Amino acid sequence: MSATLLLEQLINGLQLGTMLFLMASGLTLVFGVMGLINLAHGAFYMVGAYLTAAVTAASGSFLLGLAAGLSGAAAVGAVVELVVIRRLYHRPHLDQVLATFALILIFSEGTRWLFGSSPLWLNTPEWLAGHVPLPGGARYPLYRLVIIGVGIAVAVGLWWLITRTRLGMRVRAGESDREMIGALGIDISRLYTAVFALGAGLAGLAGALVGALQSVQVGMGEPVLILAFVVIVIGGIGSIKGALLGAVLVGVVDTLGRVFLPLAFRAVLPPAEATDVGAALASMLIYILMAVILAFKPRGLFAAHD
């Protein structure tokens, strides 16, 4: 069983990792370019999932739902940036934390008001519901592989956008010197809105994709948000490369830990206790990983600046 199980769990970990990357890349871009810490990023994940579920239910097309989730989250992100976020760029981090915490409350309760407390259901579309055979005889759900594919496509797309396009050039310039690119005649506020909307759209995409695996409910973005924080702290805040590496690391370590730690403890403890101790320890594993990495590299693996 071991090799197949390991392969299956590795792919599971990779899938969690790509999801985290979709969240973390937006967070880290917004911090890198605007210097803003955004707790409300999980709200866009939730908005994406709700819009996708609602539009899919109304139209019957998952692709249409996905498009609505992605573009809707980006649009909500742009509005939030225009109304609230742009007042926060020059504020201390404490103010940013509080204002975006307030946004979480507003979004969570607002969604509960609109959609009610019971979760929405979003099914995997039929044409993605099949399984793919793995070497060793096991079968793996196609949909999860598609998520990994989307994640890779986004990573490549972001790399192209940042290193090969004019917008990307401005983003990189903004990361190294905010005032200078303003002085060079580039409309910073439009750039900021665009970057923020891009991050929100990616979070919305993540929420939409995961919505078909889990239930769509209020507060669904928060556990993912905190994992995304761990990812960007490990990777180095502001670095997309760090976000990618951190996301895969966290995804794989978390998934493998949950499966194999209880098994490992069975060698030394009675089965019931081994499961308890293993599960408790597995839930702490990525935080321990973070602490160890920070002990050696206080600014993460790929610190972007200062």
Place this chain on the structure above:
Amino acid sequence: MTDPTPALSARRPSRRLGRQGLVQLLLLALLLALPVAADLTGHPYYVTLASRLTLIAMAAVGLNLALGYGGMISFGHAAYFGLGGYVAGIGAFHAFDMTPFLGGIPGSDNLLVLWPIAMLACGLLALAIGAVSLRTSGVYFIMITLAFAQMVYYFANSWPTYGGQDGLPIYLRNQLPGLDTQEPLTFFLICFVGLVLAMALTSRLMGSRFGAALTMARLNDTRLATAGISPTPIRLVAFVISAMITGLAGALYADLNGFVSPSMLSWHLSGELMVIVILGGVGRLYGPLVGAALFIGMETLLGGLTEYWQLFLGLTLLGVVLFARQGVMGWLAGREPHA
């Protein structure tokens, strides 16, 4: 007797009760008088509500020491609040079951035993978390304290001995020799004394050499280092004391509710404690009390009107952060005399 120069009078708090002193005295008197009146008129619900307010305020007093005075934006103080609660809960659990803790230690329902243990446990946890987190600063510090608190949260969630997700009931409130802790007013007075002691400790600390060093560590740590004092140990000590105060509040809070669960460790609670400190006024002795009163007041009044009261809490908070940066204490009592 000549008038002191303005510079001197700004440094030395005058013996006269200023506007701030008057407001502070009034606040404490109100907090004490209202529950006593509620108890006399037979409304124990309001006594319990006041106990809750007092304990939330006390937890925020702890956070204020790190966040307000020390400039350490801890987004993980729920870890200490919850750990304190779990010490009270686990002590009661083993005392009730007559089973030992970790092989040999007997359970206890004596608060004089549980409180020091709660504070010690929180102090040790804060020492470990602080030692790692204080290597970083800024956004990293915020996220790391949050992440470590989540670690404790998930640990409590997945550890089934003490109820896991379902939490742990405390069937009988833990005991204090000579007092009936089940009596709502008695328990409120215990909480009130706790809050006053926590505030007195904060005030004494901040008036001491240590407090001056902590303030300097917040304002300009290079200058502090130039004066021959290393900033990190100062910060770490403040962080640990801050966690111990919050932990004691958590232990009392678990006893108040007769229940402790992972929700006492959740990051929402960390956020709410920050909100309370900010609403009241950052780095002001009475800020946490005002913030807690405002928070509990909104929860009680708006929560009675609408299920979605947190929406309005969010809007209020957004308004305060964007437009009213002094907090309510700044609005009530004016600027800090020596800001």
